[in-house]
Amino acid sequence: MSSKPAIGFAGLGAMGFGMATNLVKQGYAVTGFDVYAPTLEKFKAAGGVPSTSLAESARDKPFYIVMVATAQQAQAALFESPDGGIVSALPKDATLLLCSTVPSAYAQGVEKQLKDVGRDDIFFIDAPVSGGAIRAAQGTLSIMAGASSAAFQKGQWLLEEMSAPKKLFIVEGGIGAGSNMKMAHQVLAAIQILALSEGFGFGARLGLNGKDIREAVIGSEAWSWMFENRSTRTLTEDYFPGASAVTIILKDTSIITSTARLVNFPASLSTIAEQVYFSAVDRGWGANDDAGLVRLWTSEPVANIQSTLSDEDKKAKIDLVISLLTGIHLVAAAESIAFAKHVGLPLAQLYKLAVDAAGGSAMFKSLGPNIIEILEGKGGETSSLNSYLNRLKEAVGAAQSIRSPVYLGSGALNLLVAAGKELTLAELLKLYTVN
């Protein structure tokens, strides 16, 4: 037995297993709960203590981490398990980390429920994570955490064990602020994941090979982290199951839009993306990698397309794809940061977090600081964005002429058009500023 404190852990999925076994490697006695027996076997083999009871996994554990998939599962595990659940079994003054991605309103609901059941002795931290299974297992995740300072005093060391040194973001605002920060980041992810398939799909219908598109986009204004990351799978049709299922980004997208409804924010492009994700689930693609959404546009593998275009024509058509992606990413940056402002997040922190993370894009990087200045009333440049508007118009017009849907591109265009004849960031942001 280690002299380090015992830790309970619920939810040994791809992320949770990596997080829990990393803590085992760091020398902690980790008692892990999961509903799936083979996972518990694997966890035992990795040095963990398996448990088939939530209450047992929590008994005598001064620290507990919840990493189940959804708010519904978290609610069941914390409060509604037949064996009494985690909360009733935790010792006095325990520290509870909710690392699942949940709506901020749910995290705040947990805080209230702890009070209602007489357990406000528990130090609760709202701490969603990001970074994928590999970084989970390395203990180098990004973590966005909100809590009282008392809770951080108790639990920050544990957040540090799981995160990379510069990737632990303590978000001002208490419980809910961590979840909101993750949500604002996921606005970029939700939009930019669909955008890359829209770009490849539109390009395929223009007669472009996916390899040519990838080569041109990376290093251009149309770059996004998601594009670079997912496009390797798009080019190899690595969708079955690939690395990240459609249902995963759909879940995060639904958190964005349900929170948006709750707080009256028009999350326009995120909403469009959600509807398309629903359509993909309807096609039976929910468990497939989200890089395979390109199949909504073409059943032909995009790396196999034999381009018969002249060099000049090819260049012009690649420019259309770049214009499409750039226009979408421009609006995505505005939507993400404006939503963060709407829910009271520190914007500079969102920028720092997202610019080098999965939500990053060339547009977010270049325009983000300006967007923040405008939203914070500190001026900000108001130079014309008409060239982006005109290029997006060209791309959407070209898509129309070949009857290719461009769900996000056409939605982004309508926002840019609505922003006014002389398009500036300030005018675009007004569309996201609800009185």
Next chain:
Amino acid sequence: MSSKPAIGFAGLGAMGFGMATNLVKQGYAVTGFDVYAPTLEKFKAAGGVPSTSLAESARDKPFYIVMVATAQQAQAALFESPDGGIVSALPKDATLLLCSTVPSAYAQGVEKQLKDVGRDDIFFIDAPVSGGAIRAAQGTLSIMAGASSAAFQKGQWLLEEMSAPKKLFIVEGGIGAGSNMKMAHQVLAAIQILALSEGFGFGARLGLNGKDIREAVIGSEAWSWMFENRSTRTLTEDYFPGASAVTIILKDTSIITSTARLVNFPASLSTIAEQVYFSAVDRGWGANDDAGLVRLWTSEPVANIQSTLSDEDKKAKIDLVISLLTGIHLVAAAESIAFAKHVGLPLAQLYKLAVDAAGGSAMFKSLGPNIIEILEGKGGETSSLNSYLNRLKEAVGAAQSIRSPVYLGSGALNLLVAAGKELTLAELLKLYTVN
């Protein structure tokens, strides 16, 4: 031979055949051109004079009607035919009616081209029609016509031969005004056609039988002409080919969005509808009736769904469908009338035209006059629309919880949310007012 003037006619499709043979019945010598030989045979049998040459069909005809399917076809027939085409063959001072549905910019382009080729002696009328094949054959179409008063003096009698007495709308504004009026009307059609499938599809996933939905919607605030008309086909799966193909409403929708791009108008819901129509064409449904778009939500015939809901539950779920449609139709009314304002159309005329036509809806009827007063700066009521907003939120939230796409409903909701916390028509219309 009749003593009435000879008329040339190009484009004997479903609509054109009815229009041309109606004129034959009225005693005119009509020379009809079509590319499809069996149609010419049929036209001959109906008493028309068939022609396989555009130039021949126009030679010595003081009146000529073009009723081909698209602007591209019109351009070819008027100016670019190998035999010289219609324009070069028309006699001096002929009257030319373009009855095809085309972008207003194209109608204006024809006016300019007539000048450029030295044929501004021709009296040109921009006169798109609406009403379907049966009314075409009866000579009781709706016609929206724009032209110079000199051209109307020459050609109005012919418009009257083809239209019902109260359904000939002379639109102020010259060439392009007729096409713009039809376009503003089709904003309602483009949105409301998809809306009914969205309503039935969402309802099906809630476990509602389509017959129960139809019964509840007709007579409610969620009524639309399109709903009442199409839903009989939805309930009987009369899609193959049904009465109106997806490609037909798609063509009109693309006229809306391409004109919107040209004149900088954010036609948000029309754009969403267009993307979904593209998806339906991708599924191979282009030639099927648009009432079959419900198959995007369910493969089960909606009239066969065995509802296992309690009466109370059923009522609550039907209310969700009604809230969804009502919210969509509310925004559709705003989008249609605001677009009409944007292109300078007389709004009272649009109201009069659409309220009893295919674009009609209970929301358009009740809110239209108020929308017009606001857009014309004459005040208008500014009572709260928050109940519509809240009901639409409920419907979109319910759709999310069962993973049902609601493309238009979620798009409409974002517009209502963006309009502000205290939702009024005036605030909603600001989103459609581009500076």
